[in-house]
Amino acid sequence: MDTDIPRPGRAAVLFVPVHEGKGAVALRSARLGSGERVVPAFTTAPRLRAAMGAGQRWIRLAEPAVRALTAPLGISRLWIDPLVVASGPAPAGRERDRAGARHGVRAQG
Template sequence: MTDILCGEDPEPAERNPAGPLFVPVRPGSSGCTARLFRTPLGERTAVAFTSVRRLTATLGPGQAWIRLAEPALRALTEPLGVTRLTLDPRFSAPATVPGPGPVPPVAPALALRIG
């Protein structure tokens, strides 16, 4: 069957399962939760990797993960309104870390009087 492309969308109109994926998770009090991320334009997305090597290269060796099939990951995230799935992203923003302390107050700006 030939995949039909929709307009400028580079993805095929029909989804094909990617197979078992490595999905980053956050441990919680009642088990693990799939981590959700944002695209550069701010859209929420589920993220999955095709290998542990790719996951640790992007998110670091301390990142917890589970194996899920693509349909299972989509079933978990679609009720949350997350329909996008990003496979093997290469870049991620560094984790935010607390600064050395409170930022000192900035001196008030001087008003210029003309005339």
């Protein structure tokens, strides 16, 4: 997993998971085991499906567009190609730390 896009000087097009609600589509955020909010983004659709499941909806966006959409939310970090994005609320306390390390990120909203 990498938090940087491996093509300096080029705007990478990413596959970004979304969720729908009340007539709108929003980017999905996630939390690392440390509690930091990130946006999972993938370099290919198959990688997104492997990490989040075949039913996960997504959109393609250039990396600057993802950053522009998430900056107002205080999210500045993209998590590129995480292996697994677990769903549901994070476990409490010490169990949360182990789960975060094991799963990488936890999906939010």
